[in-house]
Structures are given as structure tokens and as C-alpha cells.
Amino acid sequence: GGVVHTWSSFRVILPIVLGVVGWICFHLHQHFLASNPGVPSRLFRNRTSAGGYLLAFLSSVLLQTAGYFLPVYFQAVLGTTVMDSGLYFLPFAIGTLCDAAVGGIAMSHLGVYRPIHIVSFALSAVGFGLFTLLRADTPKVAWAWYELLMVFGLGPTISTVLPAILAGLPQSDVAAATAVFSFVKTFGFVWAVSIPSIIFNGVVNTNLPAVPDADLRSRLADGGAYAFASEAHDLAPTVDPAVWSEVVRVYVTGFNAVWWWGLALSIVGVFAVAIEDSLHLSTELETEYGLQEKGVLEKKDSGTLEAGETSSTSV
Structure with missing residues (x-):
């Protein structure tokens, strides 16, 4: 659209x-x-689990948005090759995994999740805010630390949101809640590509008249800017510097719109943590996950279930 x-x-x-x-x-x-x-409505009637699903959606959108557009920034604005853009992206990729582990360890030791979520989305907001400062002359040490600050925030949400969701639900809903969590994360990844791409392409189209070269304008227009970035490293030396500076400016303006989108969602995430309640995180597992011992069903149906015997819903 x-x-x-x-x-x-x-x-x-x-x-x-x-x-x-x-x-x-x-x-x-x-x-x-x-x-x-497969998606029981009771999962969303619980305040903490509903808030957790919202945070899962927001965190997946923010992670994918940054991961989708950062390599394009490296190629189109910094003029790197595709290979180098992958290397420049390593702080984000590796940092995400490491900070996911750190978040899980912190939650297991502290026994809380709300403070972790507040700090996570606050750091994400700071990270996206710093991304708006990215330009063609931004030094490596600056954008590398911006990436790390971003994942310091979003990384822990990978490992801490699901336990928060499960904390407000009976253990009989663990399987269904986990499946819905995976769906919500995947759903967020879809939105993280479509909506920011619409924003980016719209801003690029709006600013294209500033590019004096008609051929470049046609290649950047209507969604072509994303794919064009992979050619920037080889094409830039063949284009007049004044013209190319306008191309870079168009890209920077488009990226800034995406970063502001990420900043807004991060702030929403900070306030969305208030939906969650501070619940005790269970350290024991007492459930049969729908399994039933032989003979229990017959006793249950006949009303002769003996003391000490337990049953659960048959699957």
C-alpha cells in the first residue's frame, strides 16, 4: 500500500x-x-499472560526491524560490500544470543521479570534513538556500541517473556501457551518486515526528487531501494559525488523514519510492562500433560476414584 x-x-x-x-x-x-x-481464549483473559504476549509481539517486531535494516544501512550508506555488512552485523547477532542467556540467568537468580522487561524496552528505546544519529561518517566504534546497546535491551526478552506468560497460567496450559507464544513471535516477524518496509519505501519515494539522476531515481523508486543497496559499493565510484551524496541522504532519511518507528514501539513496550503482574515464578512441575494411567478413566467415569489417585484431561 x-x-x-x-x-x-x-x-x-x-x-x-x-x-x-x-x-x-x-x-x-x-x-x-x-x-x-489451538489458541484458547482463556490464555488472553489472564492479565499477566496477555501482557506477556503483547511484549513478545513487540520484542519480535523490534528485533526483526533492526536486523532487517541494519545490513542495508551498512551497504547503502557506509558503502560496504555484502560480506562486510555481514561482519558489521555480528555485534548485533552475537550480542542478541549472549544477552538472551544473561536475561535468563538474571531472572532465575532474582526471581522477577517485570524489572528486566522495563530495562529491556528502555534500552531498546535508547538504542533506536541513537540509530537516528547514524550517517555516512559515523565511526565504527559508535555504530558498534549502538548495536550492542540495542541487544542489551532486546536480547533478554527472548528468554524472559515466556516464563512470565506461564507464571499466570495453570500448568495444564503450558503446551498451548507455548504454542501461542511461538505463533505470536512469528506473527511479529511478519509485521517487522511489512510495516517498516512500507514506511521506508514511502519516505524514499517522497525524497527522490532531490536525486538529479533520472536513472537512479527509477531504480530507487517503489521499493527498489532495498535491493539497490547491494549494488551501492560498486556503483558509487562511477557516479558523480554530488549526485551520490543525495542518494545517501535519501537512504538516511528513510532509515531515520524506520528508527523512529522502532523508538515509538519501544516506548509502548515500556508502558506495556504495567499490564503484567508480579507473580511468583514456579520452581516445581506437577502435571501429567494430559497423560492418564490405565484404569483411572474407568474409575473416574464410575465415580470410584480412590484417594491418592490423580487424573487429568485425556487427549
């Missing part, structure tokens, strides 16, 4: 309407008709 077709085009409106209607119908089916729903 807004790039290939206008937002008023039926080619844009129809898929959105069908998607919303399909989403509503799916949840109505899960709530009223499904005998064993």
Missing part, C-alpha cells in the same frame, strides 16, 4: 478487510466451536 498501489485501491483494501474478517472468524471458532482449541 502506498508504493505499488494507492491506499484507496481495492487491491490494498480487499486483502486488509479479508485478513481482519478471517482473523475475527478464527478466534470466534476457537472460542465457541473448537473442542480442543
Whole structure:
């Protein structure tokens, strides 16, 4: 929408309407008709689990947004090769994994998750705010530390959000809650590509008149800027420096719009932590996950379940 077709085009409106209607119908089916729903509505009636799912969605959007556009910044603005952009991205990639482990260890020792989530999204907001300072002359040490600061925030959410979700639910819902958590994370990854791309492409199109070269304008227009970045390293020396500086400026303006989007979502995440309640994190597991010993079902049906015997819902 807004790039290939206008937002008023039926080619844009129809898929959105069908998607919303399909989403509503799916949840109505899960709530009223499904005998064993894959997305039980009771998971969202709990305050802490509902807040946790929102944080899971936001964190996946923020992680994927940064991971999707940082390599393009390295190639289009800094003029690196595709290989070098991958190397420049290593602080973000490795830092995310390390900080996920740190977050899990901190939560297991402290027994809390809300303070970790507040600090995580606050650091994410600072990181995206610093990303708005990225330019063609930004030194390596600066953008490397910006990356690390970003993952200091978002990394711990990978390992600390799911335990917070499960803390407010009975252990019989662990399997369903974990499956929904995976879906929400994946759903966030989809939005992290589509919405920022629309923002980026729209801003690039708006600023393209500043590029005096008609051929470059046509290659950057209507979503072409993302793919064009991989050619920037080889093409820049062949283009007039004044013209290329305008191309870089267009990219920087587009990236800034994406970083501001990330900053706004990070702030939403900070306030969304208030939805969560401070619950005790269980250290014991007492559930049969739907398993049932032979003979218990017959006793349960006949009302002769003996003392000391336990049963759970059969699957």
C-alpha cells in the first residue's frame, strides 16, 4: 500500500478487510466451536499472560526491524560490500544470543521479570534513538556500541517473556501457551518486515526528487531501494559525488523514519510492562500433560476414584 498501489485501491483494501474478517472468524471458532482449541481464549483473559504476549509481539517486531535494516544501512550508506555488512552485523547477532542467556540467568537468580522487561524496552528505546544519529561518517566504534546497546535491551526478552506468560497460567496450559507464544513471535516477524518496509519505501519515494539522476531515481523508486543497496559499493565510484551524496541522504532519511518507528514501539513496550503482574515464578512441575494411567478413566467415569489417585484431561 502506498508504493505499488494507492491506499484507496481495492487491491490494498480487499486483502486488509479479508485478513481482519478471517482473523475475527478464527478466534470466534476457537472460542465457541473448537473442542480442543489451538489458541484458547482463556490464555488472553489472564492479565499477566496477555501482557506477556503483547511484549513478545513487540520484542519480535523490534528485533526483526533492526536486523532487517541494519545490513542495508551498512551497504547503502557506509558503502560496504555484502560480506562486510555481514561482519558489521555480528555485534548485533552475537550480542542478541549472549544477552538472551544473561536475561535468563538474571531472572532465575532474582526471581522477577517485570524489572528486566522495563530495562529491556528502555534500552531498546535508547538504542533506536541513537540509530537516528547514524550517517555516512559515523565511526565504527559508535555504530558498534549502538548495536550492542540495542541487544542489551532486546536480547533478554527472548528468554524472559515466556516464563512470565506461564507464571499466570495453570500448568495444564503450558503446551498451548507455548504454542501461542511461538505463533505470536512469528506473527511479529511478519509485521517487522511489512510495516517498516512500507514506511521506508514511502519516505524514499517522497525524497527522490532531490536525486538529479533520472536513472537512479527509477531504480530507487517503489521499493527498489532495498535491493539497490547491494549494488551501492560498486556503483558509487562511477557516479558523480554530488549526485551520490543525495542518494545517501535519501537512504538516511528513510532509515531515520524506520528508527523512529522502532523508538515509538519501544516506548509502548515500556508502558506495556504495567499490564503484567508480579507473580511468583514456579520452581516445581506437577502435571501429567494430559497423560492418564490405565484404569483411572474407568474409575473416574464410575465415580470410584480412590484417594491418592490423580487424573487429568485425556487427549
